[in-house]
Amino acid sequence: MYAPLPANWMQWMADNRLRECSTQSMLDTMVAAGLDRAACIQALSDLESNPVFLAARKHQQLTRKLESVLANQQKVWQSDPNYTVIERRKKVPVNEFWERYARGSRPVVLTGLAEGWPALREWTLPRLKDRFGHLPVEIQANRNADARFEENKALHRKTVRFGEFVEMVETGGATNDYYLTANNQLLRMPEFASLLDDIGPLPAYCDRARLKDLSYFWLGPAGTRTPLHHDTVMLLHTQVIGRKRWKLVSPLETPRLYNYNEMFSPVDADQPDLARFPDFAKVKVLETTLEPGETLFLPLGWWHQVAGLQASVSVSYSNLATDNIFEYRNPTITDW
Numbered sequence: 001m002y003a004p005l006p007a008n009w010m011q012w013m014a015d016n017r018l019r020e021c022s023t024q025s026m027l028d029t030m031v032a033a034g035l036d037r038a039a040c041i042q043a044l045s046d047l048e049s050n051p052v053f054l055a056a057r058k059h060q061q062l063t064r065k066l067e068s069v070l071a072n073q074q075k076v077w078q079s080d081p082n083y084t085v086i087e088r089r090k091k092v093p094v095n096e097f098w099e100r101y102a103r104g105s106r107p108v109v110l111t112g113l114a115e116g117w118p119a120l121r122e123w124t125l126p127r128l129k130d131r132f133g134h135l136p137v138e139i140q141a142n143r144n145a146d147a148r149f150e151e152n153k154a155l156h157r158k159t160v161r162f163g164e165f166v167e168m169v170e171t172g173g174a175t176n177d178y179y180l181t182a183n184n185q186l187l188r189m190p191e192f193a194s195l196l197d198d199i200g201p202l203p204a205y206c207d208r209a210r211l212k213d214l215s216y217f218w219l220g221p222a223g224t225r226t227p228l229h230h231d232t233v234m235l236l237h238t239q240v241i242g243r244k245r246w247k248l249v250s251p252l253e254t255p256r257l258y259n260y261n262e263m264f265s266p267v268d269a270d271q272p273d274l275a276r277f278p279d280f281a282k283v284k285v286l287e288t289t290l291e292p293g294e295t296l297f298l299p300l301g302w303w304h305q306v307a308g309l310q311a312s313v314s315v316s317y318s319n320l321a322t323d324n325i326f327e328y329r330n331p332t333i334t335d336w
């Protein structure tokens, strides 16, 4: 009879057995960490008949079934020889938008959606500075000091004068350190309301009346990086100034993205660490670069990682003329 192992080791054993680590490799790790070999052998053997662990095994079976349903569906989707090609269309008729892209869950670049928008003339950096330079805005700052800057975004909030921020973008060179992202509520501030007049006309699959509440202004230098995540709504994103590269992954590939915390994946789709995240090797990544005036439609739940290639101004909006509210039961496991 041995003294029970500490609770953190018991949980570690259960976690790792559920990931199908071999008992031998687990034993080696535990002994290397200074635990008594005979006590570890006993604990590893007892674990297999532990009633709490057996309950976890039942849930694991259910999870695996769901994972296999998604993987099979994804296999059917990507059997389309054009699966990795993101279509570029000037404009799309309303019925086709709903059927092929929204319900069909197919990303598309709409090259003519923003045709005629005053924003395409008005949102130059000098002009924006003239109009709004004196106003305070919230940006994300000191992102370089934190590998998980997006998950920790609340810690990176900083209020600066809009003009000061535009000057940082104009003169600071390529960097991910600061970015005015969707978290600011800029388009809901009365002082910035005239920006909304620069957006439009919108296609009939958007609800103009809800633009104010459901639109987000983005401004940043070349070098910004938005890590791999998914949104909980269907979204349009119009690039007004500069270019951004988007990498997209189907929602059906979620089980391969190590999504343990909220809507975030720890995998860098540009340089995936396959030793840590081996399942990502199977993931099919779609890629497109948005040019000024182009709009990406992001169907529900599609994962995306975005890189600013130039100083960039863009706007995203989820005011689709349909029920665009979905419930996600996100995990909050921070110690995986």
Ligand SMILES: O=C(O)CCC(=O)C(=O)O
Pocket: 218, 224, 225, 226, 231, 235, 237, 244, 304, 306, 307, 314, 316
């Ligand atoms: O443009 C970016 O950096 C990120 C855009 C994004 O994630 C979004 O619009 O949901």
